Amino acid sequence: MINWTKAIVRPSTAILDAIKVINDASTQICFVLDEQERLIGTITDGDIRRGILARINLDRPVTDIMNSSPTVLSEHQERSRAKILMQERQQSRIPIVTDDGKLIDVISLEDFTDIPAKETSVVILAGGLGMRLRPLTETIPKPMVPVAGRPIMEHLLENLRNQGFRNISIAVNYLSHVIEDYFGDGSRFGLNISYIREEDKLGTCGALWLLDRRPVEPMLVMNGDLLTRVNMQSLLDFHADQGAEITVGAVEHITEIPFGVLNAEGVQLKSLIEKPKLSHMVNAGIYVLNPSVLQMLDGSKMDMTDLIEMSLNKNGLVSVFAIHEYWRDIGRAGDLKLAEEEIEGLG
Template sequence: MTILDSILLGPDALIREALTKIDAGSSQLAIVVDAERRVLGVVTDGDVRRGLLAGVTLDDPVDRIMNRKPKLASAEAPDEEIQALMRREVIHQVPIVDENRRIVALRTVDTFVAAERLENRVVLMAGGLGTRLRPLTETVPKPMLSVGGRPLLETLVQSFIDQGFYRFDFSVNYRAEAIEEHFGNGYRFGAEISYLREEEPLGTAGSLSLMAERPAAAFFVMNGDILTSINFRHMLDFHKQTGAAATMAVFEKGFDIPYGVVEVEGDRLVTIREKPTHNFFISAGIYVLEPKVLDRIAPSRFLDMPDLFARMIEAGEAVSAFPIREYWRDIGQHQDLDRAEQDFPRVFAGK
């Protein structure tokens, strides 16, 4: 099987199969073709996530979410034309087809230029008290607690670095000296690290007012007490595609109701559901913001990120939700820390 063959599938294939091809291949997409290998559509990570938000499941057919009008290039097109198409459409891959729309190749941005580091800044919130994790946090700041043999914050930093990001701001307050002593200016990690030093807690959004300079492009804000295998490049691409001012990563959680839930109409009992599970999307503590969002943050005033998003929604700003399908765990309590320690070897093997 060729590399191209490995990313092809039919329209009746399941979304789960497309996802396997997307995650396994360097091209980061699957191409849907008919029996004659004519291109019917393409599926990207963003298509899958938008489908999940709309209520589809991984066991639905792929034609429910595929892009039926993908950008294609002719097999006769010169490299300059294909590169121009990628820049214009802000895409990383272009299927190459013959005169009958049959797939003959796939060109990716990596075939033109070497992978380069991304200039988008990453702000990591590392100033919390970690009250629920005492006594562990009486001497160690929560982001510096060990998971998998190294500080949680170091795993976050390394995940971003592995994906091409290298410019960091750490928002610090409680026991900041432990964090600064471990990371310094970031040189030994292959990164550039600056510090936003809170004199008093400013919240997950308020401390952004301490940034020395306004970012030139969309930037990440992330809580420093999260363990996740999320693909940050996918989230950034998703944010750009939606054209939103801000994007919030969300994670689906199920909550069991330990009682029989009844529905009534007037005095009539209509239905009974015994111990149902309700699923909700919760904020995952990972955000992408456009620089203009900083105009909504008053200097040195307490503000949490959910409140900032609520203000933007009320003002009619476009905000989007990015559903996480990868591993995610908020390290808020002792049982979360224990579970993360158990999960680490499986989720982060070799990293």
């Protein structure tokens, strides 16, 4: 059951604060209540992702992106009706309201059933040298660097398992025995783990050529040095809704210029912006690939960026999935320190 009382915001709440509420409460939704505790709207993962991609100012109030006509259940209706509504509307949360619109409870899909095991194939890319984390990675591969007492990749795999994903292939090369000795066949982690063994370095996606079984449905592919709480089913659903060939997970990266920026025409100053912040959507190292994409591989070295460009060049549809949940790439030693603090807070 979800603790919906932690997912309440007010109409004046900033979108950025609502994102934090959703992530902290792990509800995938928050509820906008007025001063009389009446439900006036909801904000879901999808609402936030659409807002981020539309480059909406996250300091704006939640009323700018909320659904002001959410599907609700009356307190007088049978609660079993909620399951039907969730199936019809493809929702996982249904608010229950009184006759005067006050929110009194929330029914979750998890209230009716355990999360079933998913057949989706997942590939974890874990063959890199981890040069930026030397000397830590001289004796262990980067995905095995410990965060809060456990390897980075164990946190990643635990999150996948908790979301119902069981079938995991791990692409290994550098110090592969360390990974294989620790995770084995995955049974002690509640997973089915197999290994893609690169004899030569094949880049960030070339190892997919070596898959024993080619998937018949879209597959998840992600870097093995990530810590994240991304809702992978939402990502897969988005991919299907877009009809995409490839979907790229993206996070917002803010760059602050530590100087005043001059906007000049010739020698005449028109305006000055003090220490502006630039926002870009950057690659999060999480992808969904259609099986047909694998036909572009030929066993030679290829990076994911090359595969994406090949898809674009043949007019393939590549979509962008905005990630607002917790995400951290462990690229440098400083990231490890931050991750230690953050992962403890996530529980």
